[in-house]
Amino acid sequence: MDNSIIIIVCALAGVVAGAMLTYFILNNALRSKKDGIISEAEKEGETIKEKKILQAKEKFLELKAQHEREVSDKNNKVKQAEDRAKSKERELSQQQEQLKRKDKEIESQKENLARLTEQNQKKQADLDKTNARVIAQLEELSKLSADQAKVQLMEMLKEEARNASASQIQSIVDEAKLKANQEAKKIVIQTIQRTAVEHAVENSVSVFNIENDEIKGRIIGREGRNIRALEAATGVEIIVDDTPEAIVLSCFDPVRREIARLSLHQLVTDGRIHPARIEEVVAKVKKNIEEEIVEVGKRTCIELGVHGLHSELVRMVGRMKYRSSYGQNLLQHSREVANLCSTMASELGLNPKTAKRAGLLHDIGKVPDDESELPHAILGMKLAEKYGEKPEVCNAIGAHHDEIEMTTLLSPIIQVCDAISGARPGARREVVEAYIQRLRDLENLAMEFPGVSKSFAIQAGRELRVMVEADKVTDEQADAMAISLASRIETEMTYPGQVRVTVIREKRAVGVAR
Numbered sequence: 001m002d003n004s005i006i007i008i009v010c011a012l013a014g015v016v017a018g019a020m021l022t023y024f025i026l027n028n029a030l031r032s033k034k035d036g037i038i039s040e041a042e043k044e045g046e047t048i049k050e051k052k053i054l055q056a057k058e059k060f061l062e063l064k065a066q067h068e069r070e071v072s073d074k075n076n077k078v079k080q081a082e083d084r085a086k087s088k089e090r091e092l093s094q095q096q097e098q099l100k101r102k103d104k105e106i107e108s109q110k111e112n113l114a115r116l117t118e119q120n121q122k123k124q125a126d127l128d129k130t131n132a133r134v135i136a137q138l139e140e141l142s143k144l145s146a147d148q149a150k151v152q153l154m155e156m157l158k159e160e161a162r163n164a165s166a167s168q169i170q171s172i173v174d175e176a177k178l179k180a181n182q183e184a185k186k187i188v189i190q191t192i193q194r195t196a197v198e199h200a201v202e203n204s205v206s207v208f209n210i211e212n213d214e215i216k217g218r219i220i221g222r223e224g225r226n227i228r229a230l231e232a233a234t235g236v237e238i239i240v241d242d243t244p245e246a247i248v249l250s251c252f253d254p255v256r257r258e259i260a261r262l263s264l265h266q267l268v269t270d271g272r273i274h275p276a277r278i279e280e281v282v283a284k285v286k287k288n289i290e291e292e293i294v295e296v297g298k299r300t301c302i303e304l305g306v307h308g309l310h311s312e313l314v315r316m317v318g319r320m321k322y323r324s325s326y327g328q329n330l331l332q333h334s335r336e337v338a339n340l341c342s343t344m345a346s347e348l349g350l351n352p353k354t355a356k357r358a359g360l361l362h363d364i365g366k367v368p369d370d371e372s373e374l375p376h377a378i379l380g381m382k383l384a385e386k387y388g389e390k391p392e393v394c395n396a397i398g399a400h401h402d403e404i405e406m407t408t409l410l411s412p413i414i415q416v417c418d419a420i421s422g423a424r425p426g427a428r429r430e431v432v433e434a435y436i437q438r439l440r441d442l443e444n445l446a447m448e449f450p451g452v453s454k455s456f457a458i459q460a461g462r463e464l465r466v467m468v469e470a471d472k473v474t475d476e477q478a479d480a481m482a483i484s485l486a487s488r489i490e491t492e493m494t495y496p497g498q499v500r501v502t503v504i505r506e507k508r509a510v511g512v513a514r
Contacts, residue, residue, distance in 0.1 A: 235456035293318035310387035340417035
């Protein structure tokens, strides 16, 4: 055991000795490596230091050169400023010398002016003395003072100028009147000659031709129900007499006559003629007529070259086709007036397009949708203003019958052309217009009663048919309405012969089987 311990101790001593030897070897190696690293670091530090010193020197030299350049630039600017200041001083000194010379010249001119003024004063005093002496001599010779002579001379000159101007003005006025009348006649004659018109007069009846007389019985219907339904739906008197192959449609309103004629044509062509079919066809034809009215208005505007009209004004122009004024078709009259206005405006140097527009629209107050108490010229002007027409066009429409004051040259042109169109031979019939107005008054009088849906003046005004609503008017009230309406016609209207009042109350019940 002691040997083992000794061996162990020896082993441990060997291990310790090896460890210590290794330590010394490693320590020496680390120390030498440390010394090498330190020496390399010192060398790199010296190198970096030298580089930084060189960079600092270069930067210093660069900054020094820049500073020297800036100093040199400033010195140059200062020198230039000094040179400019010196040149300014030289210029100022030269100007001062010039001012001194001018002051001397002005002083010399003032002295000369003073001498001349003194001389003029002396001459003026001499002239005043001479004038006073002459005036005194004249006053002594004429027995008048100077003021009296001035007044007398002025009065003589005024009288002479007044007489001369009066004679000159009279001759100018006479010449202007003569030329104005000649030119006006020339313009009117040329305008009429350059405008072609149609000589056609509206009547109050239309003839519907049929192929054979058997169709008359179908149109009349059983116990006359078809013809009554047709008259009630259209407001037109249908005269079926012995005239061969013809049926006469009588009504003062051309629109109603056209609706009745087209409805009859469709019914006869279709072959189905009964009250329900009649009402359906009449309603369809009314719609077609409205479309045709719009088409006529558009076509008229295109033919006349009037563009940009409001759609309502276009429709009113189309309605003129079915309206007459004293027997003269209103659309033809308006077209004629439009062409006359265009020609006359061209002759006078005005805008022919504006004149044609005003001529076409001058009577739109005669075809409103609603009845109005206003004169047609004022109503037409209000409609034109409502739909955006120019003020000169509106004034021309409103002033063509002198209801308002004329404000433009276009207004008298419209008035003159309206008179030319209406006054030409064969254009109008006073009797027809009065007759149509009487029939309209008859219908309007019936429409004033409550519960009335339609009213038609037929048989040339000898009969008034009034359609009432069955749910608003009883049979007893219908009897009383007929008597009351006849009484009002007697007291309020003038008419030849007698007028029969027929009040129709019809109750219809409709059922649909599906």
